[in-house]
Amino acid sequence: MHTSELDLNLLIPLEALLEERHVSRAAARVQLTQSAMSRALARLRRALGDELLVRTANTYELTPRARVVKRELEYLMPRIHALGRPPFDAATATDLVRLSCSDYITLLYGEPLFTAIFQQAPSLSLTIEALSPATVADVEHGRVDLAFVPFRPASNLSWLRLFDEDFVCLLAADHPVDRVTLADLASYPQAGAVFLAEEAMILERRLAELGVQPPSVLRVPYFSAVAAALPGTRFIATLPRRLAVRYAEDPRLRLVEAPAELNSFSYGLVWHPRLDQDPLHRWLRTQVTLLTG
Template sequence: MHIENADLNLLKALDVLLEERHVSRAAARFHLSQSAMSRTLTRLRETFGDELLVRTTRGYELTPRARAIRQELEFILPRLRAMVRGGDFDPATSTDAIRVNCTDYAISILGPGLLPHVFERAPNLSLTIEPLSPRTYDEIEHGRVDLALSPVQPPAGLRWQPLFEEDYVGVVAADHPLTADRLTLDEIREFPRVSVVVLPQEQMVIDRRLAELGVAQRSGLRVPYFEAAFTALPGTRLIALVPRRLVEARRADHSVRLVEAPTELAAPFPYGMVWHPRLNSDPAHVWVRSKVGEVAAGLRPGTP
């Protein structure tokens, strides 16, 4: 099949069909009659040489080829819109789709300032936020993820913009036997610890620093989210080492209390955003990155 024989106008209809997995619902969304959408599906099957949607006892299911095409469409359609639109970008009319990978920390710290502003200005923008994973930077490389928020600088070839600096503090239950205002390395060795493991098989910044200082991980609890670490503390002797701004955002939570980290762990670390150079000049992505940067610049410095 040569591209000269393909009708690129069918791609949007294909995207809706693969999302709805139902001819009638896709027809309603695309403002076509059911018979017209059925004819469109027939043309798409001829174009791609694949059934795409197969009827089963549970309704329509995507073929393996259709699942692969759907992933590619998430990347291709916004780029086609940007190419046709050129350099002009109006957030009020934008229907771009942007996929972000980050932790619950980034959502907690940046989300309250970012999301209301973005969706007030760009109500039809599609923003998908998914967890960071070991594949995030590969996904950015292949165009399946647009932006990542992370303290881990990317490999060469991807762009990195520092947003702010952060440091770690200790958090314990309000009735924890520790009473001093600052932890020591010996106390971290003595008490079990909650470890937030965002990326399996990769050390978090704090774990790497502790390993460099010769502090082994004592048996404790491993969780995938910072919010889960806070939930685990009340009623236990666990210690958590978490980013300072996350604790400051929970001032009203009297079930836990902040304890300064050991002086050996006091050095701040950068938090930034990562994207592929192909998106450097994409108007929608430039706009979203600028909003992330504005919110980050407006954050108060962490206060010991």
């Protein structure tokens, strides 16, 4: 990208357009009117000699040149943004940080993490969003700063493994099964939390590989709802161990080891590479790793 041919005032609109792939969303992100962003896009197209965004049936797609420019901006823009910032000081930071995670993470680490963050950065603002099928795209487009996910994304996002986890089974205390086998998982209805396509695949794909197809399935968006569905039923819930042991404190529930054929998996942090060296983001990642490492 030849920045000498480009008005540097257009770099921020350019970054927003290439990440959002949508004129209205990009305009809202940088607090411009839609018409002003449309004019900026027209100027960028002339300066770079490329359409950058091409309209398709339902959205805009990046041209090959735009993808190259986007990769360059991912390393250039953090340095430009940092030029206007004072040195990071948690005690005086007033930023807004957006995290995405499941109730599994908030139950296990929410209290100590929130305490650590706000003791050191009392003026920081923190927004927690539920994991969803859009989470990875939200991280890619800058709508989420940091996400806790049970898989490593296939995209070029930065990833840090936090811990390994395995599955156990949670069921009603009066459930007739004493030791869960693959045959039991094929015979009894299943209850599970599904909020990411990739998360569902971790367990369901493995069961399919083993030829296990439950007779019926209850899918809910939160693990707490899974636990609430078990007492008095014949459901079997296959859950992460760290979470299941918390719910097993309920006398109406019982914890049973899952079949050995079910693989363990890794939980980790994912973020955009442009935040690799961002002082606030590095500080935040350190708070997480101190608790989970």
